[in-house]
Amino acid sequence: MVQKDMKLWPFKAIPTADGDNFKKIVIVVTYKGEEKQFALEEISSMLLIKMKQILETYLGSEVKNVVVTIPAYFNDAQRQATKDAGVIAGLNVMRIINEPTAAAIAYCLDRQCTSNGATKNILVFDLGGGTFDVSLVAIKKGVFEVSGDTHLGGRDFDNRLLSHFIAEFERKHNKDISANRRAVGRLRPALDFSCSITRARFEKMNKELFQDCMLPVQMCLRDAKMEKSEIHDVVLVGGSTRIPKIQQLLQEVRDPHVFSLHNIPPAPQGVPQIDVWFNIDIDGILTVSAELVGTNNKNQITITNHSGRLSK
Structure with a gap:
């Protein structure tokens, strides 16, 4: 699956070996005519630095201590890599918490949902750009179960569209650009090519991805031994949950x-x-x-x- 996606990336990812001959993946990009290699932690640190700058501009003061949220299924190595990225960014990572937990905390802070002492069952549906997880959170008792897909995300929908537009470009201009990383990278934000697509066509080409999004919901409910009727609320996290088809399918969870x-x-x-x-x-x-x-x-x-x- 990763090998398939790599064909659509505007950069290269290659394995390298450290002193202990442990293979790690590095990202290779061309910047100002020079090829550069970055560890994944370095890429993450760049994102944290940008977020730090945005936050400092908003607050008007320096930010040193942070709490970083991560997908619930991250393993120990991924969690440590996230902490390392914080160090590279010059931040003191006070704590790493799971994204579903953070979503539930934010939800309850806004609604004070545990003020009456009753347990509230919340389904957190988190579909971002590159990761996806579903969590069932009982606010009074903690997290029952987390089920998800470390790969499925909004980028998969983008890749389906990208493949479609590459085919359209070849049909209109009689030129195959799929092997040209720079061209693909420019086509992704639609700088060189314009083409319309209907919602029905979009939903049809991504039908199995939408179905894949619902499987973890069913698994999460089954593992928690809970029925749909016992879910009080559904919290949507991540930009990809704005897709109308996703919201339509989730209505059945709240009220079939x-x-x-x-x-x-x-x-x-x-x-x-x-x-x-x-x-x-x-x-x-x-x-x-x-x-x-x-x-x-x-x-x-x-x-x-x-x-x-x-x-x-």
């Missing part, structure tokens, strides 16, 4: 039946006709409407995307 249309008079099978409409606005809010044809019997529900709550 959505809503009902009652008072339908007895009639032979197939005679009652019900029109159903699904509408998702630009903010990702889903509205579902249903109407019994020929009557005033209708119902509507609006499902917001911020926490998975339903409001009529």
Whole structure:
């Protein structure tokens, strides 16, 4: 899978050996005409330095001590590498905490959800640019289970689009740019090429990825021995959760039946006709409407995307 993705990267990744002949991956890039190699910790430190600068600008003071969040499934080596990146960035990493835990803490700070002493079950669905995990958090008792995919993320959707546009570029210009890393790197932010794609086409080409996103949800509930009806809220984390199809699939976790249309008079099978409409606005809010044809019997529900709550 990684070998396949490497063909779409605008940089090279190569293995190297240290003094103990332990192989590590380094990133090779060309900067100002010169080839440079960076360890993964160095790349991470660059991101931390940038975040430090943004935070210092916002606060108006120097930042030295930080708490860094990481995917819950990171192993010891990955956690240590994150701490090393903090040292390289000149930061004192006071603590490393799991991203689902951080999301749950932020959620509860905003809503004071444990003030009455009741346990609240929250499903944290974290789909970022390159990683994905699903966690079931019982606010009063801690984390039950974490299930996820260390590879699946928004970048996978990007790669599907990229492959599609490379094929479109070749069709329009009779030129294959897939082997040209620089061209692919420029095509990724769409600097050289413009092409439109419908939402239906996007959802079709990523159908199995959307299905893969739901598998960890089912595994998480199964391992925690919990039913969908026991989930109080769904917390969405990561930019890729803005994808309408992701939000649509997650509605079934919060309420698999959505809503009902009652008072339908007895009639032979197939005679009652019900029109159903699904509408998702630009903010990702889903509205579902249903109407019994020929009557005033209708119902509507609006499902917001911020926490998975339903409001009529």
